[in-house]
Amino acid sequence: MQQVFSILISFGLSIVVWAGETISEGRLAKGTKWETPFYVSVSGQDGPTVVITGGIHGNEPAGARAAEQIRHWSITRGRLVVIPQANIPGLRDGTRFLPGEPPSRRDLNRQFPKTKMAAEAHGVLGKALWKFIGDQNPDWMIDLHEGYDFHQINSKSVGSTIIDAKGKAADVAVPKMLAAVNATITDPKKKLVRLRYPVDGSLARAAHERLGAASMILETTFKSQPLSKRARQHRLMVHALLTHLQMADGTSQVMLPAKTEALRVAVYDAGGVGSNGPRELDRVLRGMPATMARRVGAEDIRNGVLTQFDVAIFPGGSGSKQAAALDARGRKAVQAFVQRGGGYVGICAGSYLAAANYSWSLGISNHKTFCETIDLPNIGRKSMWYRGPTATVKMELTAEGREILGDRKGVFEVRYHNGPIMSPMGVKGLEAFRPLAIFRSEVARYDPQKGTMVNTPAIIAGEYGKGRVLSISPHPESSAKLHALVANGIRWAGQR
Ligand SMILES: [Zn+2]
Structure with missing residues (x-):
């Protein structure tokens, strides 16, 4: 715990203690155009650290919406770290990229340390995210994305898949996550399937190779599906993982804080x-x-x-x-x-x-x-x-x-x-x-x-x-x- 606090305090954050659970928040890339909030729930009980990111690609809003809901979930053990809107300028513009960055630096999900390359991330936001996530020492890295079509119908798109880095932990968790989300999908062609391996330079791949985390990208499909449904699919998968890790407290339907004046x-x-x-x-x-x-x-x-x-x-x-x-x-x-x-x-x-x-x-x-x-x-x-x-x-x-x-x-x-x-x-x-x-x-x-x-x-x-x-x-x-x-x-x- 003490180690956790000293790490967090270096990011300049506020801390709230809530029924044995400590919830803190702060900002990454502070003072830059990329500034974005993060939220950390510490249960007070030993357990894994799960990091969840949304909105790395600004034209994939369901991940950002789902993460904004998931950050309000209570946990029974371990730590839940959520960065709901990684690329705020991109989300605002509805663009995949980091607005204003040159072609080689504009895709945030290619700025993390590549296989067999130097162990460094690129760009102000890439560096800030990578430093913060490394300091969390994640056991699990879950990055929420969307594809343009259902992978089983159009194999050119990674929509409706879980793309995981290989590993024993993922081998057990991914089938449970697929079962949870696919139970809500009637059309067999629209069900999610498992793919491997996250692309070079992606956060999920770097977190697996450099930080030893069990990592995955959860992809929904934006083609002819409402945002509420895509965010629900993200919630269902994350909730199935947290249930598997014995961290879940409450249902996948929680979208808001238990108490708010809003x-x-x-x-x-x-x-x-x-x-x-x-x-x-x-x-x-x-x-x-x-x-x-x-x-x-x-x-x-x-x-x-x-x-x-x-x-x-x-x-x-x-x-x-x-x-x-x-x-x-x-x-x-x-x-x-x-x-x-x-x-x-x-x-x-x-x-x-x-x-x-x-x-x-x-x-x-x-x-x-x-x-x-x-x-x-x-x-x-x-x-x-x-x-x-x-x-x-x-x-x-x-x-x-x-x-x-x-x-x-x-x-x-x-x-x-x-x-x-x-x-x-x-x-x-x-x-x-x-x-x-x-x-x-x-x-x-x-x-x-x-x-x-x-x-x-x-x-x-x-x-x-x-x-x-x-x-x-x-x-x-x-x-x-x-x-x-x-x-x-x-x-x-x-x-x-
Ligand atoms: Zn994406």
């Missing part, structure tokens, strides 16, 4: 969600102080993760597809979450999902949507929810809207894309909703839609059990100017 926001990003919504919400959430945001999928929700959160957001896409992806168990979990005091924010599709008029909708908001199917002369049967491609409409806040969403007076523009036209449903035992904003113009594709949108509610608020429900028909998250409005809505739903 507003904890879940953004649903799985079945039925378009790709832009979660990305735009990331921008809104980054601008909100004291907020911890996580992507969650249907499987996470069915597994009960919402109990960790204050607010759940269901973005644009298709309400019926979101409902189908959640299935009855997931929908029940969302209803129970709001009933107990959780906040719900539905945007466009999420406001169809919250409604009370579909067999598949959640019924947590006392509204119905204009969605009749009508026979149109010379056109055929058409469903009235469809009003055409994305458009700009006018909207105005009500008095209560100005209190909750910000004091914006008069009419302003907002993006609209087939959001629900909301009216009272009149469910007994459920409070009526209150309009927070009103559409002041409309879009219509078919004659029966004309006049049905203008002057109807664009944003409504209601209560369900102890929780608050905000249903937003248009897309204010698409306009930077309206991010504050969305942020205020999220805070209101979270009862802050």
Whole structure:
């Protein structure tokens, strides 16, 4: 322990003692553009040291997200060292490389000591990481990455693999890690497989050859899989390893600290969600102080993760597809979450999902949507929810809207894309909703839609059990100017 502390103190860190477990944090490459945080949990019980890195490649965000969750895991023995976002400038730009570095120095995962070369790393960040990780004296080095395709479908990609340095320890652990993650994957071609050997200059290979660590790279696949699913696969593999090492305390579903004052926001990003919504919400959430945001999928929700959160957001896409992806168990979990005091924010599709008029909708908001199917002369049967491609409409806040969403007076523009036209449903035992904003113009594709949108509610608020429900028909998250409005809505739903 003493040795551990003297090593850590040389990096200038803060230390918190938590129920027999010591958690400390500090920064690597301090004062440079590469500065990045690290976190060390010391259980106080003898056991292995496991080092986990995420975000070495900035265009592989699931590893960084997963590591940011894993750092909050409690351990029963040994030490857990996490560097969640190794390459912060790359993550910010969404690029694989170290932005601004020359070609030979730009791939961080080629800057560690190569086989039969000098025992030194290259570049400010490479050196800082290598020095720190060497000082930890790791027994295990786990580096989280992503590939562009499933290795079993396209062997040119290392997506959905574990690439380990050979060794007896890995021979026992890797099959257990594969079994844990593959149990959640139904398509046999998308299951993870084992590969060897990490590429020359990679952190995993150097840690094995120079530090004697059992090392591996865990690769998920970003092709057509939501971020929540990829981060969950990383969590499952790391959790299986920690279980094998008898270090695990708690489940692989822990995404957040046990205690925090921060507003904890879940953004649903799985079945039925378009790709832009979660990305735009990331921008809104980054601008909100004291907020911890996580992507969650249907499987996470069915597994009960919402109990960790204050607010759940269901973005644009298709309400019926979101409902189908959640299935009855997931929908029940969302209803129970709001009933107990959780906040719900539905945007466009999420406001169809919250409604009370579909067999598949959640019924947590006392509204119905204009969605009749009508026979149109010379056109055929058409469903009235469809009003055409994305458009700009006018909207105005009500008095209560100005209190909750910000004091914006008069009419302003907002993006609209087939959001629900909301009216009272009149469910007994459920409070009526209150309009927070009103559409002041409309879009219509078919004659029966004309006049049905203008002057109807664009944003409504209601209560369900102890929780608050905000249903937003248009897309204010698409306009930077309206991010504050969305942020205020999220805070209101979270009862802050
Ligand atoms: Zn990578």
